[in-house]
Amino acid sequence: MKTRFNTFDIVCTVTELQQSEEKCVILLESGNRIHTTGFEWPKNVAPSGFSMKLRKHLKNKRLESLTQLGTDRVIDLHFGTGEAAYHVILELYDKGNIILTDYEFTILNVLRPHTEGDRFKFVVREKYPQDRARKSTMLSENELREILKAAKTGDQLKKVLVPNLEYGPAIIEHVLLKQGFPNSTKIGKTFSIENDIQKVVCALEEAERLFEEAKKCVSKHLLSPYKEFPSFNVAVDEFFSSMESQKLELRALQQEREALKKLDNVKKDHSQRLLALEKTQEIDKQKAELITRNQALVDQAILAVQSALATQISWLDLAELIKEAAAGGDEIAQHIKELKLETNHISLYLTDPYAEDDASNSNDEVDDQIPPMTVDVDLDLSAFANGRKYYDQKRHAAKKQQKTIESQSKAFKSAEKKTKQTLKDVQTITNINKARKVYWFEKFFWFISSENYLVIAGRDQQQNELIVKRYMKSSDVYVHADIHGASSIIIKNPSGQPVPPKTLNEAGTMAICYSVAWDAKVVTNAYWVWGDQVSKTAPTGEYLTTGSFMIRGKKNFLPLSHLVLGLSFLFKLEESCVEKHKDERKIVAPGEEDLSIIEIESAKDDEEVELPDDDDSDEEESKEDVKNTSQEEDKEDVKKDSNQSDSSSEDDEKEVKYPDTHIKIQHFEGTKINILTQPVIKDENVEDTETVVYLGDNKPIVLKPNQRVRDEQKEQRQQVQQTKRGQKSKLKKIKEKYKDQDEEERKLRMEILQSAGSGKESKKNKKNKNAGVTKTKKAEIKVPKERVPPIQKLETAEDGGGEEEESIVQAELDMINSLTGIPFVDDELLFAVPVVAPYNTLASYKFKVKLTPGTGRRGKAARTAVSMFLKDRTVTPRERDLLKAVKDEHLARNLPGKVKLSAPKLQTLRK
Numbered sequence: 001m002k003t004r005f006n007t008f009d010i011v012c013t014v015t016e017l018q019q020s021e022e023k024c025v026i027l028l029e030s031g032n033r034i035h036t037t038g039f040e041w042p043k044n045v046a047p048s049g050f051s052m053k054l055r056k057h058l059k060n061k062r063l064e065s066l067t068q069l070g071t072d073r074v075i076d077l078h079f080g081t082g083e084a085a086y087h088v089i090l091e092l093y094d095k096g097n098i099i100l101t102d103y104e105f106t107i108l109n110v111l112r113p114h115t116e117g118d119r120f121k122f123v124v125r126e127k128y129p130q131d132r133a134r135k136s137t138m139l140s141e142n143e144l145r146e147i148l149k150a151a152k153t154g155d156q157l158k159k160v161l162v163p164n165l166e167y168g169p170a171i172i173e174h175v176l177l178k179q180g181f182p183n184s185t186k187i188g189k190t191f192s193i194e195n196d197i198q199k200v201v202c203a204l205e206e207a208e209r210l211f212e213e214a215k216k217c218v219s220k221h222l223l224s225p226y227k228e229f230p231s232f233n234v235a236v237d238e239f240f241s242s243m244e245s246q247k248l249e250l251r252a253l254q255q256e257r258e259a260l261k262k263l264d265n266v267k268k269d270h271s272q273r274l275l276a277l278e279k280t281q282e283i284d285k286q287k288a289e290l291i292t293r294n295q296a297l298v299d300q301a302i303l304a305v306q307s308a309l310a311t312q313i314s315w316l317d318l319a320e321l322i323k324e325a326a327a328g329g330d331e332i333a334q335h336i337k338e339l340k341l342e343t344n345h346i347s348l349y350l351t352d353p354y355a356e357d358d359a360s361n362s363n364d365e366v367d368d369q370i371p372p373m374t375v376d377v378d379l380d381l382s383a384f385a386n387g388r389k390y391y392d393q394k395r396h397a398a399k400k401q402q403k404t405i406e407s408q409s410k411a412f413k414s415a416e417k418k419t420k421q422t423l424k425d426v427q428t429i430t431n432i433n434k435a436r437k438v439y440w441f442e443k444f445f446w447f448i449s450s451e452n453y454l455v456i457a458g459r460d461q462q463q464n465e466l467i468v469k470r471y472m473k474s475s476d477v478y479v480h481a482d483i484h485g486a487s488s489i490i491i492k493n494p495s496g497q498p499v500p501p502k503t504l505n506e507a508g509t510m511a512i513c514y515s516v517a518w519d520a521k522v523v524t525n526a527y528w529v530w531g532d533q534v535s536k537t538a539p540t541g542e543y544l545t546t547g548s549f550m551i552r553g554k555k556n557f558l559p560l561s562h563l564v565l566g567l568s569f570l571f572k573l574e575e576s577c578v579e580k581h582k583d584e585r586k587i588v589a590p591g592e593e594d595l596s597i598i599e600i601e602s603a604k605d606d607e608e609v610e611l612p613d614d615d616d617s618d619e620e621e622s623k624e625d626v627k628n629t630s631q632e633e634d635k636e637d638v639k640k641d642s643n644q645s646d647s648s649s650e651d652d653e654k655e656v657k658y659p660d661t662h663i664k665i666q667h668f669e670g671t672k673i674n675i676l677t678q679p680v681i682k683d684e685n686v687e688d689t690e691t692v693v694y695l696g697d698n699k700p701i702v703l704k705p706n707q708r709v710r711d712e713q714k715e716q717r718q719q720v721q722q723t724k725r726g727q728k729s730k731l732k733k734i735k736e737k738y739k740d741q742d743e744e745e746r747k748l749r750m751e752i753l754q755s756a757g758s759g760k761e762s763k764k765n766k767k768n769k770n771a772g773v774t775k776t777k778k779a780e781i782k783v784p785k786e787r788v789p790p791i792q793k794l795e796t797a798e799d800g801g802g803e804e805e806e807s808i809v810q811a812e813l814d815m816i817n818s819l820t821g822i823p824f825v826d827d828e829l830l831f832a833v834p835v836v837a838p839y840n841t842l843a844s845y846k847f848k849v850k851l852t853p854g855t856g857r858r859g860k861a862a863r864t865a866v867s868m869f870l871k872d873r874t875v876t877p878r879e880r881d882l883l884k885a886v887k888d889e890h891l892a893r894n895l896p897g898k899v900k901l902s903a904p905k906l907q908t909l910r911k
Helices: 007-019 049-058 141-150 157-164 169-178 193-214 232-293 295-310 315-327 331-335 355-359 383-406 408-430 461-471 501-513 516-520 631-647 650-655 665-670 709-721 728-737 743-753 763-778 802-817 858-870 877-885 906-910
Strands: 025-029 033-037 063-068 074-079 086-091 097-102 107-110 114-116 120-122 336-340 345-350 373-378 445-448 454-457 477-481 489-491 526-530 550-552 556-558 565-573 608-610 662-664 674-681 687-694 700-702 829-838 848-856 899-904
Touching: 007 033, 007 063, 007 169, 007 193, 007 232, 033 232, 049 086, 049 097, 049 107, 141 157, 141 193, 157 169, 169 193, 232 295, 232 345, 232 373, 232 383, 232 408, 295 315, 295 331, 295 336, 295 345, 295 373, 295 383, 315 331, 315 336, 331 336, 331 345, 336 373, 373 383, 383 408, 445 501, 445 829, 454 461, 454 501, 461 489, 477 501, 489 501, 501 516, 501 526, 501 556, 501 829, 565 858, 565 877, 829 877, 848 858, 858 877, 858 899
Parallel strands: none
Antiparallel strands: 025 033, 063 074, 074 086, 086 097, 097 107, 114 120, 336 345, 345 373, 445 454, 454 489, 477 489, 477 526, 526 556, 550 662, 565 829, 565 848, 608 899, 674 687, 687 700, 848 899
16 A cells, blocks of 8 residues: 655646645655645644654744645745755655754754765755756667667566656556556567667657646546546545555554453453462361371471481481481471471471371261372471461461452453553544644634624734734724723624624623623723724824724723633534534523523522632622713713704714724723713603713713603512512512612613614603603704714625625525524534634533633633533533544633633532
């Protein structure tokens, strides 16, 4: 089977890589291959020194060109430009090599240092010889004739041509077969130089033509059974990955066999240990019985040896004395077989004295006979004590056997557990999976709003610059926190329609959380503007640093938000399952939203358990830093703004849409919010108030008047009195939570949280509204219209951009519609993507935990969350596998900082 590239393969892959315009991953294997890959290959836990060197020099460098040196199997990958350029030279012949050089081809690092004769040294600080690569030269007929004549009679034609040509054996074999020369063609026998040389010349011309075509266009196989792929690189990637998977599977199978063999060995060892203990007990019992039945003989032997030793006779002389006594017929000496005086023992050969008598008895009594054996006897003990010693050893072995039997099941379970873990690790290490598609927005902070808008944010100044310059359009919405160092937030709005307030509020929460406000645990304002209000052009005499922009025109401030995020997972759906999740994220009309979801803190949240190693302090409640300045100046500004509003027409409003004001993002610390309460006469008996908010540019925004507050409070009291049983405790908690919030603020928050749409109004509200407007006109104070984002005008088909714009919008929607946070049991899921978003956005997601500012580390918090998800009773095997497949470095990369993790029954699940 083919395992490495030949020259033609290199020409084909270089041609495709030179024409590639997409971002791709290139796999290099020294001596074997180079091609793009869409698979995740096994990697070492720690990178090698050579890999670290490549990372150091090639980081943030662009691959400028990729060329083949001559017709040799050598490829030059050129990174960077000018004196900051580097070359990675890949050699795909012989043992192969990878060499890193600078812009002058001075070797900086080499994978396999070596020398080629006396001319070339492939070591650090030496110059890489570029001119050593062979050039393509087409042989003439005379040169070819000389080569064939120099060959020996009987040599194969193919083997003679291969070393003298640069086409490689596969191409030469192919073109010779087309001319009627099989591999068995031999010079001087089945090949005549004079008669067949023209066919060889035609074959070489065909080979040259194939090479020239491969350098210009993508190659395809014809006239043979084949499986077609989009490109040569994809086909090669599939081929080598399949082949490597087979190797890894064989290796994994071998490791599985070894693991199972170890398990069998544990079981066999356990069984043999039990048999050995049983045998030991039987032998010790027999030895004790023999000593007991030969008690007098044993005592006499012990006494004889002790008496001899008392005369201070040497051990050798004592042994000789016992031998002589045994030869002379001494019965005691005949039973002494060995002296073990170094351990103070002697070995006695003992027999059962009752064996002959028992032989005449019944068969049952014969079974009690003890076979003769040699028994070691301690000289310091009597015969009775020696017998008791063997009985004690027998009882000890019996206890050991019982413990072994009792621990047998535990030992087997432990061994099986280790074996299963080994098999699992082998499967994880050796598995080559198709790399999942990485979306373009994953390099930023991102989430999908509850109304299906994609929201992205920069991780640093460079990314802030990037998302505004490259990804933001005039129809998109720019959101920023009113604090220094905050991220730039973009709400992608391909349809150009007004963005609903709920999505704006969620983006504002994101802007505040991804700022210094998270670590400082303070709450500030966020605002939004249209994309065409953001500019990189600075005023005369000033300049803007990286990541800073000019905001021209009116900034639309959002209400304060809590520092609450959530960690969850989105699952990629197979195309056939997307339709079932069509309306999961949609714009909800007022009155249709689920109030239990909109509430920031519900009864379920009250039961949350926090991680013990995180900060136990409660989240700081958000407080508005509101200061009242001179009311006289504010009133004058209100009147001035009201008069301008009365006198301006719709055309005038378009002209002054973006006033000539220049506000830098980094200077928002000076923005102040002043609140002025001004009476509005609506009825002779009722005095209501309206709230006017002044921004840093001293232009007022009049909030919705507090209409019929007394009547509404009265109705609320009546509703509380009629509260159903079981709701009092919940209302009590809500009242305690929002005790500092007045009716005006509550209405404002509910209007912002609800989606854009036409809600139904009662006749009473309409009547009050009309009465309020009438009385306001009498007082010469006009309430501005509700702030609605202007509709972005799309190009029509006549302008030539309508169809293209529509296709772009549809592609954007299809991309995010294929991701769901609520997978069904019968869904076909492809992969899982971790997402960090405002907690309210994740209200309906299957897996979620709450994140607030704390002291817990991001990585540990993310791993704890995943462990909780894996222990969920509703998790399916497919979801569990996809969650486990997410790498740790991808889990915590979107967390804003140190966090406090909380979720219902989290402590129980952790235990």
